[in-house]
Amino acid sequence: MADLIVKSNLSGKKFDKAEDVTDLVEQIRNNDDQIGTLQLDGNSYGIEPLKEIGQSLQTCHNLRHLFLNDMFTSRLKDEIPKALYYLLVGLQSSRAEIVTLNLNDNAIGPVTMPTLLPFLRSEQFISLRQLYLNNCGLGIKGGTMLATVLSGFENLSELVIGRNRLEIDGIVEISSALSKLTTLERLELPQNGTKEEGIIHLCEALKQNRNLKVLNLNDNVLTTTAENLASALITLNKLEVLNLGDCLLKTEGAIIILSALDSLYRDKWCSRIREINISGNEIGSDAKEIIIATVETILETRENDEIKLKLDLSANNFGEETVDELKNHFGSVIDLIIDDDQGSEDEQEQTIGDDGCKLEDSNLSIDNKTSANDELDDNLLADPEALQKYLDTQYTDLESLCKRFFAVSTNGFNKTEKSLNKNTTIEIDALIKFGRKKFLKNESDFNLLNTLLAICGLLKAEDRSKSPRKDADLSGPILALARVAKEFGDDFNQKRCIKDLLLEKVKENRYQTLQNEIYSLIYSF
The missing domain is CATH 3.80.10.10 (Ribonuclease Inhibitor)
Structure with a gap:
């Protein structure tokens, strides 16, 4: 029985040339039919390295488990389909029957799906039992493509396709395919933004899979x-x-x-x-x-x-x-x-004041003319120059400005969509631009950032009254901070400070649903 696991002895490396994977290829060729599992996760592979690895797999007739997750970090979207093609076409020559395919955390998307689908339809994958495509950027189009092959996996027991923004149409198509199966034991579809129609179709598919042991629909409506x-x-x-x-x-x-x-x-x-x-x-x-x-x-x-x-x-x-x-x-x-x-x-x-803070615990309140629940006029928000003049009349100190930022981002957070509304984004952008212009001495002045982070609960404030209550929901301020990080001029240290604090915050269970959006925002500056 082939039970040998082959994987690279390195991690966190970027392999661009064929010679970069010489040791791994040699390991594969020396063991061929003894190999049951191939693990390529944890490194980044270019086209030439995967072409070399694919060729070495041609004699691995007993390969069953492929862990190809997180193997395209920093690769261009048109590079991924070519690299994956060379790996799989080499594997196809082996006629190995694959049971596990893990492609989690790769930018597969609709661009790479046309390359992947023919292999999934081949005899090699007819016995597939575990398919993992979590956080692969499939979207509605990619999910619809995937649905065309799912019903062919008659032995499929585990399907994990969370964090793909399949939304309603994608889930409807996936559900239609799953309705033709009866073998699922694990189904995970978290963070796909699906609502009523998609859930209704999915529930009908669940009824056909009565052996289900794990069901994860986290962060759908x-x-x-x-x-x-x-x-x-x-x-x-x-x-x-x-x-x-x-x-x-x-x-x-x-x-x-x-x-x-x-x-x-x-x-x-x-x-x-x-x-x-x-x-x-x-x-x-x-x-x-x-x-x-x-x-x-x-x-x-x-x-x-x-x-x-x-x-x-x-x-x-x-x-x-x-x-x-x-x-x-x-x-x-x-x-x-x-x-x-x-x-x-x-x-x-x-206990909740106008600004969303617990008054007897923190005494954090808005002491300027504009209360937290006062929405600014649409005409004012549509005129950047007028808005900046208005802010100049309202905020004479950093603390009141930062309290307004906290309050607006808290009240402007849509729990269903996990996003900030349009007026909120306009105002928080304006608040930071105004704050930098009025209160900072130079580009390296941390005064605005420190006050903002303390009032938003990401830094410990010396004065406890300046912090939100311990159990306050910081989802809105977290998204807002990620959005305005780019406004902190050319000061790399301030941007890095925001980035590090946000990445640490979204590790907490209650904020993990914001990870995709936070990553997208902070890595765009």
């Missing part, structure tokens, strides 16, 4: 389709992991989903579920009873009670009282994650 998803979930009694974080379920949707799970497991007496994520869904305290009932049903009906149930309820709107009740009720029986609660509606009315 399920507000109006909870009933559709519930009707699919009651057919999935083998489900082990359900991730519906940041899906705008709200309280009503969460109750519908949890009720479906509760009903399924009470009827079947067969719960296998070990992880449920419904964080960041604006769920209120009215869902408390169904949460408790569903968890207790799961615990009573579990097939394997050795693994502790993980329940993520973070970043919702339960309120302090409900959070305490849930923690006290479950104790250490389950792994309950309930951090960063945004507070109930009553608590928000009592």
